[in-house]
Amino acid sequence: MGGRSTGRVTIQHVAAHAGVGTMTVSRVVRNVGYVSEEVRTRVKAAMHELGYVPNELARGLRSRQSGTLALILSDITNPFFTTAARGAEDAASDAGYLTLLCNTDESEVEEARYLRLLAQKRVDGALLVPARSGVDSIAYARRHEVKIVVMDRSCAVPGVDVVRCDSESASQELGDLLYRLGHRRMAILTGAHGATTAEMRVAGFLRAMANRPDVAPIPVLYGEFTRESGLALTKQALSTPPRPTALFAANNFLSIGTVQQLRAMGLRVPEDVSVVGFDDLPEPLMMFPFLTVAVQPAYEMGRLAMERLLAQLGDDPPAPRETILPTPLVVRASTAPPP
Amino acid sequence: MGGRSTGRVTIQHVAAHAGVGTMTVSRVVRNVGYVSEEVRTRVKAAMHELGYVPNELARGLRSRQSGTLALILSDITNPFFTTAARGAEDAASDAGYLTLLCNTDESEVEEARYLRLLAQKRVDGALLVPARSGVDSIAYARRHEVKIVVMDRSCAVPGVDVVRCDSESASQELGDLLYRLGHRRMAILTGAHGATTAEMRVAGFLRAMANRPDVAPIPVLYGEFTRESGLALTKQALSTPPRPTALFAANNFLSIGTVQQLRAMGLRVPEDVSVVGFDDLPEPLMMFPFLTVAVQPAYEMGRLAMERLLAQLGDDPPAPRETILPTPLVVRASTAPPP
DNA sequence: TTGTACGCGTTATCAC
DNA sequence: GTGATAACGCGTACAA
Numbered sequence: 001m002g003g004r005s006t007g008r009v010t011i012q013h014v015a016a017h018a019g020v021g022t023m024t025v026s027r028v029v030r031n032v033g034y035v036s037e038e039v040r041t042r043v044k045a046a047m048h049e050l051g052y053v054p055n056e057l058a059r060g061l062r063s064r065q066s067g068t069l070a071l072i073l074s075d076i077t078n079p080f081f082t083t084a085a086r087g088a089e090d091a092a093s094d095a096g097y098l099t100l101l102c103n104t105d106e107s108e109v110e111e112a113r114y115l116r117l118l119a120q121k122r123v124d125g126a127l128l129v130p131a132r133s134g135v136d137s138i139a140y141a142r143r144h145e146v147k148i149v150v151m152d153r154s155c156a157v158p159g160v161d162v163v164r165c166d167s168e169s170a171s172q173e174l175g176d177l178l179y180r181l182g183h184r185r186m187a188i189l190t191g192a193h194g195a196t197t198a199e200m201r202v203a204g205f206l207r208a209m210a211n212r213p214d215v216a217p218i219p220v221l222y223g224e225f226t227r228e229s230g231l232a233l234t235k236q237a238l239s240t241p242p243r244p245t246a247l248f249a250a251n252n253f254l255s256i257g258t259v260q261q262l263r264a265m266g267l268r269v270p271e272d273v274s275v276v277g278f279d280d281l282p283e284p285l286m287m288f289p290f291l292t293v294a295v296q297p298a299y300e301m302g303r304l305a306m307e308r309l310l311a312q313l314g315d316d317p318p319a320p321r322e323t324i325l326p327t328p329l330v331v332r333a334s335t336a337p338p339p
Numbered sequence: 340m341g342g343r344s345t346g347r348v349t350i351q352h353v354a355a356h357a358g359v360g361t362m363t364v365s366r367v368v369r370n371v372g373y374v375s376e377e378v379r380t381r382v383k384a385a386m387h388e389l390g391y392v393p394n395e396l397a398r399g400l401r402s403r404q405s406g407t408l409a410l411i412l413s414d415i416t417n418p419f420f421t422t423a424a425r426g427a428e429d430a431a432s433d434a435g436y437l438t439l440l441c442n443t444d445e446s447e448v449e450e451a452r453y454l455r456l457l458a459q460k461r462v463d464g465a466l467l468v469p470a471r472s473g474v475d476s477i478a479y480a481r482r483h484e485v486k487i488v489v490m491d492r493s494c495a496v497p498g499v500d501v502v503r504c505d506s507e508s509a510s511q512e513l514g515d516l517l518y519r520l521g522h523r524r525m526a527i528l529t530g531a532h533g534a535t536t537a538e539m540r541v542a543g544f545l546r547a548m549a550n551r552p553d554v555a556p557i558p559v560l561y562g563e564f565t566r567e568s569g570l571a572l573t574k575q576a577l578s579t580p581p582r583p584t585a586l587f588a589a590n591n592f593l594s595i596g597t598v599q600q601l602r603a604m605g606l607r608v609p610e611d612v613s614v615v616g617f618d619d620l621p622e623p624l625m626m627f628p629f630l631t632v633a634v635q636p637a638y639e640m641g642r643l644a645m646e647r648l649l650a651q652l653g654d655d656p657p658a659p660r661e662t663i664l665p666t667p668l669v670v671r672a673s674t675a676p677p678p
Numbered sequence: 679t680t681g682t683a684c685g686c687g688t689t690a691t692c693a694c
Numbered sequence: 695g696t697g698a699t700a701a702c703g704c705g706t707a708c709a710a
Contacts, residue, residue, distance in 0.1 A: 397687035
């Protein structure tokens with residue numbers, strides 16, 4: 001693979017070397033228009049020999065697109081988002097796009113900062129997991145011709161594509177499950193107020209108890225989607241009588257904290273307290289599959305969302321819609337009838 | 340915030356709106372050179388009003404840099420790389436850079452493909468986890484003025500920056516540990532031939548047994564760094580007499596497969612077979628901390644590697660060197676004396 | 679089928 | 695202090 005070029009080989013050098021005009025080289029590079037076979041091979045040889053690499057910056061300047069997409073999520077470290085990111089990157093890569101990674105840590109300020117940077121870079125589009133409502137971000141993106149698909153969370157902005165899992169129904173099913181097992185005193189541990197996933201999971205679980213007068217009032221403890229929050233909220237939930245016989249932890253980190261805290265308090269799961277959670281861990285990470293959970297199809301969500309985004313970038317973009325992915329339950333050892 | 344602009348506001352529009360030349364606007368935007376306070380405020384007002392966002396593509400075309408870095412790793416889905424990626428992205432973000440994510444799945448073909456794309460995008464630099472030797476990739480990157488820092492793996496190419504963990508010493512310590520516990524029949528399960536981490540861990544472990552004649556010859560089973568490989572290699576290791584009393588699984592996925600397979604075969608860990616592994620899982624992911632492992636400082640590695648890369652991009656780049664991070668052991672419940 | 683001139687948005691250079 | 699002008703490398707329109 002050719003030449004001792006220093007990366008400053010331009011289309012003109014190639015043209016000169018091949019004894020043709022720049023436009024001919026351009027046509028060969030992009031494989032469009034008519035070029036005689038003879039010239040084509042001559043140009044290709046020159047490209048190879050000089051180690052020519054087309055300059056996407058210049059290309060983008062002309063064509064008003066960068067061939068780059070972005071992934072704006074709260075934290076790649078959460079295995080749910082890790083898997084989703086992989087799905088998204090796979091889809092983008094298949095289409096020849098590169099993907100920028102942005103961690104907002106649920107901060108609207110960071111979200112806005114990244115969006116500004118992305119607009120400067122003229123990215124063609126972004127997958128957005130909005131920290132809060134996302135209205136400002138989406139408005140900003142639209143103003144700057146950055147296509148947006150909202151992922152994982154619902155979004156009140158009209159005319160925006162959304163791909164997410166069915167938090168509400170899945171939570172309701174988790175509630176049903178606990179009820180059928182005989183639980184009547186339960187508590188919900190969830191994320192921050194305002195985070196749509198946190199809210200929807202609460203709503204779904206409560207809906208399961210709506211017409212069941214024998215169920216005690218259900219405390220809803222808001223915190224964060226972290227292990228630490230799981231520890232703290234669990235302590236709190238168990239210290240307020242009547243003591244719950246089952247806990248619903250609305251996220252993977254939360255549920256891990258929950259189980260750890262229960263064990264630290266000398267309580268057995270599920271003999272003393274049942275636990276249901278949200279989000280499964282990827283199979284190769286689970287040494288001891290244990291938790292009864294709602295399994296969000298993270299990879300599919302990421303891939304689908306990116307495919308939607310790519311479609312938006314295409315010639316006739318489909319009408320925006322909300323795509324809600326099925327979110328089945330997996331029943332394991334963390335649930336049992338109340339003691 | 341400002342204007343109903345459609346993203347096609349250029350520096351010239353701002354200049355016209357403020358009644359100044361484009362150069363003056365450019366100076367204000369970049370905050371360099373001399374501009375009178377009065378004009379400066381006028382320009383800033385115009386920028387705000389028009390919703391001006393500087394075009395990094397055009398900027399990069401002039402300045403020959405893109406403000407973008409890349410992360411080329413095998414699979415973001417591996418929590419070790421996830422955490423490293425977070426460290427790298429944090430460092431890049433702090434410096435005002437955006438980070439592209441590239442998953443090669445240990446394929447040299449994919450690695451080369453991404454590198455070509457990155458060269459087209461004129462990325463300023465990349466963190467590379469080479470699938471194999473990396474010589475071609477590094478040569479290519481150099482030819483195209485993409486700065487490279489090799490991460491996680493060692494690299495024979497001279498003059499290249501490397502940041503990695505101490506696979507060899509840590510593996511030796513794991514070997515020492517098993518020996519001191521009394522194990523004399525052991526086996527090693529590792530990744531693919533040629534992957535430097537796979538090789539180094541084997542070498543380190545074997546070194547621990549070098550001058551110990553009472554230790555039985557140690558089978559080295561090569562496979563992949565996956566759970567499935569862990570299942571298969573474990574089966575194989577236990578089916579060839581003399582049966583080992585301890586296994587060394589050279590990677591997180593491998594060790595999980597190992598434990599699962601042992602349990603499937605009705606063997607208890609550590610009563611029947613001890614297991615030591617490599618890579619810890621992040622704390623918020625471990626419901627049941629169990630495995631004795633060498634803990635690679637993934638976040639620090641990612642951050643440090645990116646900081647090295649940023650330094651390379653600076654004015655006086657430091658001389659390339661190999662940075663080897665300490666990799667301590669954590670002893671947990673998966674190790675015990677042989678039965 | 680092939681080549682020429684110009685513009686994409688920005689910045690470096692050099693005058694004013 | 696400030697502004698005209700010429701690149702940066704490529705693609706579009708048009709001419710040949």
